[in-house]
Amino acid sequence: MLKAILMDLDDTLYDASAAYRRGEEAAIRFGSDVLELSRQEWEEAWLRGKARTKEILKVSAAQHHRLFYIQHALEYLGRSPFEHAEEIYEAYWNAALDGMCLFDGAEEFLRAVKAKELKLGLCTDMTAATQYRKIRRLGIAKYFDAIVTSEEAGVEKPDRKMFELTLAKLEAAHNEAVMIGDNLRKDVEGAKKIGIRAIWKAGSKEVYDGEAFTCYTDGVLQSYCGL
Amino acid sequence: MLKAILMDLDDTLYDASAAYRRGEEAAIRFGSDVLELSRQEWEEAWLRGKARTKEILKVSAAQHHRLFYIQHALEYLGRSPFEHAEEIYEAYWNAALDGMCLFDGAEEFLRAVKAKELKLGLCTDMTAATQYRKIRRLGIAKYFDAIVTSEEAGVEKPDRKMFELTLAKLEAAHNEAVMIGDNLRKDVEGAKKIGIRAIWKAGSKEVYDGEAFTCYTDGVLQSYCGL
Numbered sequence: 001m002l003k004a005i006l007m008d009l010d011d012t013l014y015d016a017s018a019a020y021r022r023g024e025e026a027a028i029r030f031g032s033d034v035l036e037l038s039r040q041e042w043e044e045a046w047l048r049g050k051a052r053t054k055e056i057l058k059v060s061a062a063q064h065h066r067l068f069y070i071q072h073a074l075e076y077l078g079r080s081p082f083e084h085a086e087e088i089y090e091a092y093w094n095a096a097l098d099g100m101c102l103f104d105g106a107e108e109f110l111r112a113v114k115a116k117e118l119k120l121g122l123c124t125d126m127t128a129a130t131q132y133r134k135i136r137r138l139g140i141a142k143y144f145d146a147i148v149t150s151e152e153a154g155v156e157k158p159d160r161k162m163f164e165l166t167l168a169k170l171e172a173a174h175n176e177a178v179m180i181g182d183n184l185r186k187d188v189e190g191a192k193k194i195g196i197r198a199i200w201k202a203g204s205k206e207v208y209d210g211e212a213f214t215c216y217t218d219g220v221l222q223s224y225c226g227l
Numbered sequence: 228m229l230k231a232i233l234m235d236l237d238d239t240l241y242d243a244s245a246a247y248r249r250g251e252e253a254a255i256r257f258g259s260d261v262l263e264l265s266r267q268e269w270e271e272a273w274l275r276g277k278a279r280t281k282e283i284l285k286v287s288a289a290q291h292h293r294l295f296y297i298q299h300a301l302e303y304l305g306r307s308p309f310e311h312a313e314e315i316y317e318a319y320w321n322a323a324l325d326g327m328c329l330f331d332g333a334e335e336f337l338r339a340v341k342a343k344e345l346k347l348g349l350c351t352d353m354t355a356a357t358q359y360r361k362i363r364r365l366g367i368a369k370y371f372d373a374i375v376t377s378e379e380a381g382v383e384k385p386d387r388k389m390f391e392l393t394l395a396k397l398e399a400a401h402n403e404a405v406m407i408g409d410n411l412r413k414d415v416e417g418a419k420k421i422g423i424r425a426i427w428k429a430g431s432k433e434v435y436d437g438e439a440f441t442c443y444t445d446g447v448l449q450s451y452c453g454l
Binding site: 056057060061062065067068071075080081082085086089127128129132133135136141142144145146147151152154169 | 283284287288289292294295298302307308309312313354355356359360362363368369371372373374378379381396
């Protein structure tokens, strides 16, 4: 019996890729301005800072922390790690959050899930404070019974700990839940591997890969509209 | 030759214990108010939330994250993890930061270190955003050449990675540096074990333990005044 739905947040409930592009553009524009660097110099430092962050923080939530992208970019430039770091960070998130809205039909979907008295849990990579901020911006806190961030779990999806911590909070067994997410490896394969049904939220960066794909998903969610 | 000084932040450069007490008092007062709970109910939940955070997050920076104390407290009460969580979190930090100031003589000490052209690095447990916020509040960003947080290192002191990442950023060898901190096990013993000289900042929660103590510190800093 279906008792609980586990959902990813970024690119599953709203267009995170577009939001991050807006954030990056704002951070590069504002950063080059306050640091008095050419756009190209700061953009190169930003990309190196981001790469360094991914390199040293690997599969932890902090690998997504834009404050580290900026700190490492400043270190690469031989400047103070504190130089305008918090301001650039805020410029990033203000732009990313500005205009952030749910995919069409997503709110109706969440409402319908609650009307069926299913438990609903967010199972999301990234640091908690950032995810709380997005959830407030999107106005969806009221639909969720639980949240698990990779910062809390200490690992990222597809690590089973992410799913199992969410299930525990929702008091649901593996076979009583379904995971919905846009990332085939992390969300879909990760859940399926430990006996949780999974549905792929299509329309993300990932390309539908015919046969290989159908082996490991229980369904494809093309759009929330008209579900 | 001494080339670099590594410093802890909390309870080494300012009175963190007092700041955290102010934060906790504000979070408990404000929290019981917005959640419509008796002070005792919310205080008990807070302590359980804090214990749960320490239990699952162990030696990672996130074990200090007050947002998790609050989230786990709300989970314990069977309430939404989002219910006023960010507001209570802000109440905590606004109160903790309010009135936060350096120990007497600490700024003169930092200035003297810079005047001697020694490199200065912060080597501190806790999440980066929180430490940046404290550093801004204390007005000491200008003295530091580098920062390493346990969120960045992925481990906490006394793990050698904390010290070695700081040394690398300061371009100093183990025998060219000294670590100053208030925690005997983490700061002093941690540094000494890998061949970095260490000075204990006295006057913290820890008690001076005569003989056992003198074995593993290179000195005691009783006060910054008149150094």
